[in-house]
Every structure is written in structure tokens, then in C-alpha cells.
Amino acid sequence: MSKVIPLSEPNFSKEDRKLLLESFDSTFISSSGKFLDKFEDKIAKMTRSECCTLTTNGTSAIHLGLKALGVKEGDEVICPSLTFIASINPILYLNASPIFMDSDEYFCMDLEKLKHFLTKHTYTNKMGTFNKITKKRISSLILVHVWGNAGKAIEIVRECKKRKIKVLEDATESLGTKIKKENLYTGTIGDVGCYSFNGNKIITAGGGGAVVSKNKNLINKIKFWSTQSKSDPFNYIHNELGFNYRLSNMQAAIGLSQLKRLRKIINQKKELRKYTEKALHSKGYKLYELPPYSDNNCWLFVMKCKSSERMKLLNKLNSNNVMARPVWGLCHKQRYTKQFQSFEIEKSEKLLKESICLPSSSGLTKAQINFYVNLL
Numbered sequence: 001m002s003k004v005i006p007l008s009e010p011n012f013s014k015e016d017r018k019l020l021l022e023s024f025d026s027t028f029i030s031s032s033g034k035f036l037d038k039f040e041d042k043i044a045k046m047t048r049s050e051c052c053t054l055t056t057n058g059t060s061a062i063h064l065g066l067k068a069l070g071v072k073e074g075d076e077v078i079c080p081s082l083t084f085i086a087s088i089n090p091i092l093y094l095n096a097s098p099i100f101m102d103s104d105e106y107f108c109m110d111l112e113k114l115k116h117f118l119t120k121h122t123y124t125n126k127m128g129t130f131n132k133i134t135k136k137r138i139s140s141l142i143l144v145h146v147w148g149n150a151g152k153a154i155e156i157v158r159e160c161k162k163r164k165i166k167v168l169e170d171a172t173e174s175l176g177t178k179i180k181k182e183n184l185y186t187g188t189i190g191d192v193g194c195y196s197f198n199g200n201k202i203i204t205a206g207g208g209g210a211v212v213s214k215n216k217n218l219i220n221k222i223k224f225w226s227t228q229s230k231s232d233p234f235n236y237i238h239n240e241l242g243f244n245y246r247l248s249n250m251q252a253a254i255g256l257s258q259l260k261r262l263r264k265i266i267n268q269k270k271e272l273r274k275y276t277e278k279a280l281h282s283k284g285y286k287l288y289e290l291p292p293y294s295d296n297n298c299w300l301f302v303m304k305c306k307s308s309e310r311m312k313l314l315n316k317l318n319s320n321n322v323m324a325r326p327v328w329g330l331c332h333k334q335r336y337t338k339q340f341q342s343f344e345i346e347k348s349e350k351l352l353k354e355s356i357c358l359p360s361s362s363g364l365t366k367a368q369i370n371f372y373v374n375l376l
């Protein structure tokens, strides 16, 4: 095939274009307008999270989410190593330190290892939970729902609550994924949840992010910070440091229109995943299993392979214009993060070596799937 098969491209409709032009024609193209209000409202309703505020992207959503949870200079934040670096950078923006944890078979934080770390290496008193080695306060934990797979959010939140550790769910990849038993959407189980509307996500706004929470004060605070902390907007008085992190009304128009089609897109992805699985089977390969305890949005399809053949397969696919990708370089091994504590990271290393991310766009055709599977 001469045309590139992208890893994850957006799925647009005529309605997306119509609402985008409507916002453009309204002249409300920046940080206020009816589409922002409507999009926030619809996200809160759809996820049953009560309140929502929109940000420029998922990274800024995580930054202000952590700040709202009270992460301060000198604090520590528990986080996974196997994630996109955007989950981790906001910890450093706040001059706090990450403590890196391992992943389980679904690529999300390993619950048993987390419990082991908390039991053996921390202590809790009325001030909170502290790291026995560094004596620093562990104020928060970031749970990432990797590839759209739900992490064990219920259990992790329970462990954290006992220890006064706040939980931020990085649900940037998992909008629409639900934990079956509790019937709760990822992003709504911890203290705050963050979504991304980047062009490669399950739905897009051409870039964008959202923070959701049941705590209205917290969401209001994030909205305030994201619009330059205008304590007195008329006289331009700012009593605190602010950020220019508000989504634009034009982006919100696209996001709103896309959100109406979220279910449809997820269903398309589910069908394509089934088809991909069958095609791979004929070649002796398989996708990693999805967590049985969740209804998954199937955002990204990840194939299991032998570590010895991974690079060969990646090169073959990419030289034939198939955008297959390796899993992210682990976050605890980046040049500027390796100084921080990590706890028994083994499974993440194995997952990295034995995985290939495959094209997963909702508009993928069967012919495209057959084409790249035949290359394997």
C-alpha cells in the first residue's frame, strides 16, 4: 500500500465541521463561548462525574489536577513507569518527585506491588503517608488507564483513602471505559480524572483536555487557574499565579460534536479489534487480553510478540508505510527521571520488549488490516 496506515487517526463527520464553522462565525473563537459550556456539561453528564472544566490538553489537565489535589514542592507522587511521559512531567512542574511503580498484565499499575510498597516502605500518621526512606510526604498517586484498559481503580482508591493519599486518574486514553461491577467510568473513581482530546485519542477536539470531579470547589479552582487567576477580572488583579490553559471555543465545538458519536466510535473499534484478532490468529500472533472486569473503549490494539523479533517486525511494518510503534520508553529510565525512586520494575520491562502497538483507527478498513497482517 502506498498510502500510510496511521497508528490512530481521527474520525470526523459533517456535523463536526458544521459546529466548528458555527463557532468560527460566532467570533467566539478563544477561551469563552457556548460550546465550552455545552462540552463541559456533556462530559460531566456522560461520565456522571458532576463537574468538568476544559483545558488546552491532557497534560495541562493533569498539571492543574495535581495542583488542586495539593501536590506541593518536596512531595512525592506514586505513578507508573509504563506510560506516556505526559503523565509524569506535571509532577516535576510542581517540583514534586515521582515514585515509579510496576505494571500488571493489562499494562496498568500493579495493585499487589503497590500494596507491598505501601505496607513495607511507608508509614501513615494524622499528617498523611510518608516514605520511610526519604521521609517525604506521599501526597498523591496517578493511576493511568493505559491503552483504554481500566486499571484496578476501585481497589487502588481504597488503599489510598486509608492512607490519606489522593488519586488522580489519567484517563486520557480511556474515555468511555467502564468498570463493570460498580458501573463507573474511568476518570470518575479517584479524586479527579483527566481526559485528552488530542488528535490520536478515541475522540478529538484537535487537542484539548478535561478535568472531572465530584468536588465543585476543586473544579472551580482549576477553571480559575486555567484562565490566569483573575481575582478581579475588571481591574486585572491576580492574587495567585495563573495559567493560560483554557480550551478554545472552536475546539470545544469539535469535541462536543465528537462526543455525541463516542459510543458509535467505540463500537467500531470493538468490531475492528475482533477482526484484527482473527487476522493475527491466522499468523500465529495475538493481541494482549483486555481486563475482564471492565468494558473497554478499545482505544489502541497492542500485539504480543517475542522480544527477539520485535524490531524486525516493527521495521517491516514501517518500511511498508504501516505506522506500528513500540511501547513508550519507560518513564523511570529517562535521562532526567532516573534519579527518582522506582520500586521493583520488572513486568513493565517485559511488556515493553514483547509488544507492538498496531494501527487502531476507527476508520481502518479490513483491506488495511489484511495488508499489514500479511507482512508479519
Ligand SMILES: Cc1ncc(COP(=O)(O)O)c(C=O)c1O
Pocket: 057, 058, 059, 060, 083, 084, 086, 087, 144, 170, 172, 173, 196, 197, 198, 207, 208, 209
Ligand atoms: C497516558 C497519557 N497521559 C497523558 C497524555 C497527555 O495528553 P495530551 O497529549 O492531550 O497533553 C497522553 C496523550 O498524549 C497519554 O497518552
